[in-house]
Amino acid sequence: MNHESAIKSWSDFPVDIQSVIMEHLYFDDQIRFRAVCKSWQCNTYAIKSADQLPWLFTYDYNQDDKVSGFCYLYNPSKKTKYEIKKKLPFGSRFHDSKYGWILISKVNKNVHCYSAHRLLFVFYNPFTDETIKLPVPERPLDIHDSWLIFSGNPTSKECVIFGHGISMELYTCRPGDTRWTRHYCLEYFGRDILSLACVDGVLYCAYSASRFGGEKIWLSSFKIIAKQQKIVFDPIDVLSFAIPSRAIYRCKLIESDGNLLLTYPEDDDDSCVVFRVDFSEKKLVEFGNLEKKMLCKGSGKYTLVPLMEAAIELANTVHHNCFIKFDSHFYKAPKTHFCTPQPYDWIKKPEKSEYESNWIQPPLHVTRFQKNHYSC
Template sequence: MRSYSDLPLDIIENIIGRLRLIDRIRIRGVCKDWSVLSCEIPSVDKYPWAMTSFWWYPYPYPYNDVIYVECKLSDPPVSKQYAVEGALRGKEFFGSAWPRASSYGWLLFEHNNFSSSVMFLYCPFTREVINLPELKKYIPGATFSLDATSPKCVIFTLGYSRGKKIRINICCPGDKSWKTFKFMSGFEKYNNPPVEAAYGNGIFYCVSTRGELGAFNVGLGEWTVLSNLKGVPSFEFDFVNLIASDGNLQLIGWRHTFSEENYLKILKFDFSEKHWVEERNLEDRVLFTGCTSFSCPALGVGEISELANHVLPCGDKAIRYGGSTSSSNSQHYHNWVETARNAKAWIEVPIRRLWTANDLINAALL
């Protein structure tokens, strides 16, 4: 009997191009050669999907050490849900876990057991889990790096110590321990801890509770404060989202109000002047905000064009922000809004290739 690997790759590309996206992704796991097929296989999916369900249920005695885990992904414009997980899992990791970040088909989860934090990477497309070393400290910010060009992955957490010290931990999949860096934060304001992190082009960025911006260069192991004191705006936000996209940094600040509408302000970092500048409109882009946030072009991009100049936060209603925006009554728009309301996290769909757990672990050894 001939192997699947004997099929000509041009035939496989034609077959994959006719499949639904979820099937395109999974079929690449059938044969190793298929995972490196041309990136030009047609696809219209240039936006993130939503993880709309992640639940765990205690399993009855005598299986007290396991729980039942359910995970669903949603393709927003068609409101199509995929049940990607429905199985028994170890209670030590999945019990009470919540997503901290997402990148190229993988999610970073944390499970806090009061004395320490257990973190793990989870891929809903392959249902694989990569356990990470335990951390004894509280983690106010966490994210990781991963993209289509390489399975090289670095997990980043940040915290703060007494005074103005910042504590950074990094590790790679397969590591047995974290590498810890401690720096004087360099922030001007006292007791100004970092609260949000984002990754872009070899740099982990983090913003403090007062808007001061710092950067950690992974390759050099160096910490730099990017904002100057004059550039720190009057921060009165309950929480923030930080987006690193196409060489730009955006900060979305939220404040709860007594009215139904939440206060929202969007800032962009000016690297030359080293300060934040308020953005009055999104220039026909759409922002997907959550544990990891995304900025995507929307104008003239098919099913996403109705979202131009919108912010879609996880678990909340869509917000129009500046620009020439108008509400829409289309079914596509309604599907997007409802998906956002139910979203637990936004996740980038690995269209080009699907990195497995072995890919991530082996890349760390190179």
């Protein structure tokens, strides 16, 4: 072996081996791996991390200083807390999250409190420190957590944001739009919107309609059609399902693997029941168990997470995040039947502080904007 062949740069490390190594690293370790050299950054652009459990994104503010709050990321797989350098103003609320992005509403304190312009909406990616601003609504939006959702990656032209107005109105916009579009597709259907979900280009809206009689919820579906600069809803169907009256105003829609799911509390906040909406039979099909998945519940965001071998011990479990107080138990098991391990019980809420939190998954594509903007 000559001297020239013995000395090689890290950039000559085989690409296929780089990929195999990256697949076994958690997101924060992938960042360090890609920082070795420029070629590794290019070769490992879109490799999914080993993270299976959802991270938690939070911000907290001191009750005595209601100006701004500190943001944190929690990695449950490594039980590591990261402080984000970015701060959020007091009163910020978290809504939907996908692809490493979270939809946030912030208070514009320079505007009169009864004005529609008082709320500002932005996408924020705490993993890459990117922000995408959205237009200011011309009319007030109801910002209940499950009534403000988005359909895809905010960096894509296919992404649509859906919001609920003060009546049975829906509002839409896309990143880059200058205004929200108002839709009257629900004004003759029901009384109270309960939850929204978007699955494969179809918007689903669950609502109560007591004037139609019975203990039911109603489910309207609309094909989302993009016409030049405008979003149009094409009605598909209206279904109704009988559920306990006590659960009507606590039901949530969930998208999972192209299916639409419905969940609501069975008897208290800790236990729940999950159904798949069978559109061919027009009925709800109850899940006997969650199989190789775990259900993560929050104040607004519910997500059903598929699990592989590394985290299979958490299959068929439910994890409830309520103001940074966690409990994890088996699906449809007695309340006292907690699962082991408890993946989130190490996250503690500081005293004399208020929290806003939401589940979030690391992004697949690590962009050139990636920065080391957080610290342990």
